[in-house]
Amino acid sequence: MQNVDTLIVAAQVLPIEPEGVVLTDHAVAISGGKIVALAPAAQALATYSAKSVVRLDRHVLMPGLVNLHCHAAMTLMRGLADDLPLMAWLQDRVWPVEGKHVGDDFVHDGSLIAAAEMLRGGITCVNDMYFFPGATARAMLRAGMRATLGIIAIEFPSAYAADAAGYLAKGLATREAYLGESTLSFCLAPHAPYTVGDETLRKIATLAEELDVPIHMHVHETRDEIAQEVERHKVRPLWRLRGLGLVSPRLIAVHAVHLDDSELDLLAREGASVAHCPASNLKLASGIAPVAAMLARGINVGVGTDGAASNNRLDLFSEMRLASLLAKGASGEARVLDAHATLRMATLGGARALGLDNAIGSLLPGKWADLTAVELSSLETLPCFDAASHIAYVAGREHVSHVWVGGEARVTEGELIGIDVATLKEKALWWKQRIVQA
Structure with missing residues (x-):
């Protein structure tokens, strides 16, 4: 034997x-x-x-399920800014709280709480985008969860970095420090077209090729952002990204709610992937992504939760069901996104977008x-x-x-292995008190 x-x-x-x-x-x-x-x-x-x-x-x-888009540390802001449209949510509530509180400890604690929630919900891999990715890396290693960590880029300063060059330099140093960890991988994560300039995006396109990593970016989430980008750049954001070299098989276009036929054809032609986040899109009133049209064109689609500040759950079971029902309702076709296709999106679709489909996403010999x-x-x-x-x-x-x-047990009979839930509860309540008193 x-x-x-x-x-x-x-x-x-x-x-x-x-x-x-x-x-x-x-x-x-x-x-x-x-x-x-x-x-x-x-x-x-x-x-x-x-x-x-x-x-x-x-x-x-x-x-294991693959969460293709998340801001894990934002679990500490769960329910802090509900029932607002995207830009009001960001500018009036989220960014001010981040400016006061986000640092290494905040990101580590929030990411560890998120990892515990995700593991208990059957999620074994997360694609994350946030400040202080080294803190997220430590949390994911502590939890024993697989993660792709975003080397974030954005043009405005934060406690993490002063400018886009600083964000990239620190993120690349973090990647270098964790290259030997089999459960960690990295991607380039420019926040969105409206927060990242042309020079930075060109550099990211070059780095992605040099490092052979995906590009994880919010794209066409709301009609307002598209209108503002057209006014500023005289072209819709996705076509601007194409001109800068970012639309390729490396691109993970997050949300992708508002796409016309030419943009759907572009994503299909270039082999890009989409991270579909149905609950977040609905809660922020951003809209319903045209998933049926994506699948009809052969676009690879994965499923994401987004962060707990906008969803408010890191729950891919509820996202799967919602994704399937929305696709049927929006298309008028009951056969669209059947059960097997939905499961494939939430597993192999996410793995393929991350360039990990040879390692995870299905039960084949040789895979993790x-x-x-x-x-x-x-x-x-x-x-x-x-x-x-x-x-x-x-x-x-x-x-x-x-x-x-x-191969390592992380949940047995519904109980987390190696994670003290009581301590995590204390951390969550401590951060709540700090945020409320600020």
């Missing part, structure tokens, strides 16, 4: 690849943090001798064992005729029972 570290036997498995497949009574063999095999349970038990055998008799096992198990035995999940349908439309993050990242 072949020795492995862990054998997980599940009632049903959603491998994502091949597409549309649901496997019954299968097992995943794990060794060295990676998937060795996916096989029928009887065959796997006869072939592999495991140090640990985990039996999930009432569960669906699937790849980033896994989520969902228990479907409670009354509200019974009966279950189709596991994919239940994950997309029925189950919630409260049904997540187990999570592994790189």
Whole structure:
């Protein structure tokens, strides 16, 4: 028999690849943090001798979810600025609080709280954009969560850096410091066309090629920002980005709510990806992204939560369901974004956008064992005729029972491993008091 570290036997498995497949009574063999095999349970038990055998008799096992857009540290501002449009939300509430409080400790504590929330909700990888990415890196390593960290660029000063050149220099130094960490990767993260100048964007396009990393950027989130950009630059933002060399397979266009046909064709032609954040888009009254039109053109789409300050949940189960229903309602076509396609968006779609689809996003041998198990035995999940349908439309993050990242257990029977929840609660309340008293 072949020795492995862990054998997980599940009632049903959603491998994502091949597409549309649901496997019954299968097992995943794990060794060295990676998937060795996916096989029928009887065959796997006869072939592999495991140090640990985990039996999930009432569960669906699937790849860990990939949160394609988040500002993790903003968990400490959850509910601080509700029921406002984007620019009022930013200028009147968020930016003033950030100016007073954001620093290394704020980002570390907020990111660790966010990581705990995401892991308990089956999210194993997050694509983050915020100040002090080194603090986020430490939090994610402490939580044992996979993360792609943004090397942020913006033209105005903050406690982190004085100008765009400073942001890039510090972010690149952070990347250099963490290059050896297998659970961390980096991307370039210019905030948005309206906050980043041409010179900086040209430099980012060049750096992305040199470093072979994605570009993570808010694009076409609201009609007002597009109108302002047209007035300033005489061209819509996405075409400005194209002229500066940023529209390519590296681009992760976050939100992408307001796109005309020519812009959809541009994203498809250039192989760019979209981070779809349906709840944030609705809550800020930004609009509904044309996801059906994106998928019809073959654009790669992943799912993001955005930050807890604008959503207010870091919950990809609710985002999946909302994304599917919005796509159906907006297009008038019930077949658009079916359950399997929705799950693919929230796993392999996000991984592909990050350039990590050879490492995560599906249950194939050789990939990291980033896994989520969902228990479907409670009354509200019974009966279950189709596991994919239940994950997309029925189950919630409260049904997540187990999570592994790189083969290491991070959640077992719904409980976080290695994270003291009581301490995190104290941190959250301490920061609330500090923000209120400022």
